[in-house]
Amino acid sequence: MSPYKLRSAFQTMNIHEYQARELFGKFGVATQPGRVASTEEEAEAIATELAKPTVVKAQIHAGGRGKGTFKNGFKGGVHLASSPAEARDFASKMLGQTLVTHQTGPEGKLVGKVFVGEAVDIAKELYFAILQDRATSGYTIIASTEGGVNIEEVAEHTPEKIAREHIHPTLGFQSYQGRKLAAALGLRGPLMTQAVKLFANLFKLFLSADCSMVEINPLVITTDGRLMALDAKFNFDDNALFRHPEIVAMRDKSEEDPREVAASEFNLNYIGLDGNIACLVNGAGLAMATMDIIQHYGGKPANFLDVGGGASKEQVTAAFKIILSDAAVQGILVNIFGGIMDCDIIANGVIAAAKEVSIKIPLVVRLEGNNVAAGKKTLSTSGLAILSADTLDDAAQKIVAALKKS
């Protein structure tokens, strides 16, 4: 597999908080001092080294950690510790335990690492983000005096509290833009100097790592006059991961949907949803449209699945296996527009795959395009209980009706 084929493997690759801090450290973006620990001994050692009160934070991707509960009954994935012994105690209660937050679902996430950092006294929380901007084909910085809250709500209710700065696609970030943004955030005097340096280094990190977005929320001013990134969210451009093995190495597969991980290994583009009608389609636009039409006729799509232009037997087999691993799935709609490929070859592939995985739920197949008559004949004489459909409309109605009957 060529390296750039990795892209579909990372639908939404996220990194852990401690990894974000490591990136900050590498690029000179001021952040809370601290390190990651995998054992309670390490946690105590880091707290001793910091020689200050610390914060111990469970490392999972999901939000809502502070308000979460561990399955062992321990409450909260974020705790303030006044001594190294206390930091160790908190770490021992989090490591190897499963944390349930409003974002993890009831099954929760296993905590393998904790971040131990200096507990900083916050004077003010701000917001700062850099994003790739499709509207300008460039980059935009968004900053606000309202940090620590949902920025979309700020944008909706108090848009005057949001400052925007467009960054030139080839010139990049300029110091004057940093000063303008600092001024908009009320960062004057020595804080302005710190701000311009932080913003410039963050832009350097953003470009160097091919991020599609970096969001610092909150960016804080401490009571002792330091400006630092306290929490951050990174999104990476999947298309550029081929040139960032160091970012790919940060991938934590245990944080991802196992079906999406399996799909990525067959170069399939799969996204699990919460309905019961699975679909298997060639092409992203047609795959979305197929989900839409299922919904239009009163069904609920169980997934997005693009098998690409070819729809080979191997891919279709792998796709069926992934679809069927979702216990909620009660029916399957296959929708292939055979443009270049012969529909008869596709039909044979679908039949072989269906036989191999012995599908026992309703299966509707809609083929269109090149040599479609032969393809349909192959389907109808296969001996399998395949419902053949003429149009996409027909296919969607057939699968929705089949589920109502069963």
Next chain:
Amino acid sequence: MAILVTPQTRILVQGITGDFGSRHAKLSLDYGTQLVAGVTPGKGGQVFEHNGHKVPVFDTVAEAAKQTGATVSVIFVPPPFAADAILESVDAGLDLAVAITEGIPVNDMVRAKAAMVGSKTRLIGPNCPGLVTPGAGKDSHGGCRIGIAPGYIHKRGNVGVVSRSGTLTYEAVWQLTSRGYGQTTCVGIGGDPVNGTSHLDVLKMFNEDPETEAIIMIGEIGGEAEEQAAAWVKANCKKPVAAFIAGASAPPGRRMGHAGAIVSGGKGTAAAKIAALKDAGIAVAVTPSAMADTLLRHWGKA
């Protein structure tokens, strides 16, 4: 008259000796397209042969254009090298560069697009199926097929089609052809967030093209390009337009296959796009099965 390319347009293929590039170069030759040159660095002097066609291969786009009179390039170069390939066709002064490649880093496209400002070259794509101006022969043979679309589904006629998606375009084209309505030109602008040509750019061309009588525009979730196109249609477009937006059932925050197909921060929803299209007097197909019928009704043909 069609837009962007005619059956006489001479095209070259960057990446003609690769798997993907050679397969589609052959299909274009079979379709009767004036495919006159190939470019693969290091393979200059070779000849790309297919069914009696002999297509010379060059090391550089500049040489290929100069020696064969090609004015359009289609790019099948792998993602790490694709932005460079686009800029090479710009440097060679071509009229049009069509980037089929999927998976080009966004930062590469941001820089390439900035570098193209002021040049004479138009870029279509990347991550697109290309474009087809159907020919007058059987199964639209003799047309200009640039990219990866199946040629035979087309028919020469008077509907312009513009879309962000590949197979969904074929779906619309096939619906039209099956109902006896042909196309002037079908343009796939691609599913990436940073692209060379927008829905709006293509709509303007269709509006000016005397042969195009009606238009199908296919959009999807993400960005605001469909809204911008709708606003322009409302004020300026003289021709009936029908549209379909894919992704009404897509969950927010997830990228639906195409790099640009994502609802983020409440922006780019199908509902907002459909509302903008309807407000502009565009007939919106309720399902993807109804794209052609929706246009034909709006156009007064059905």
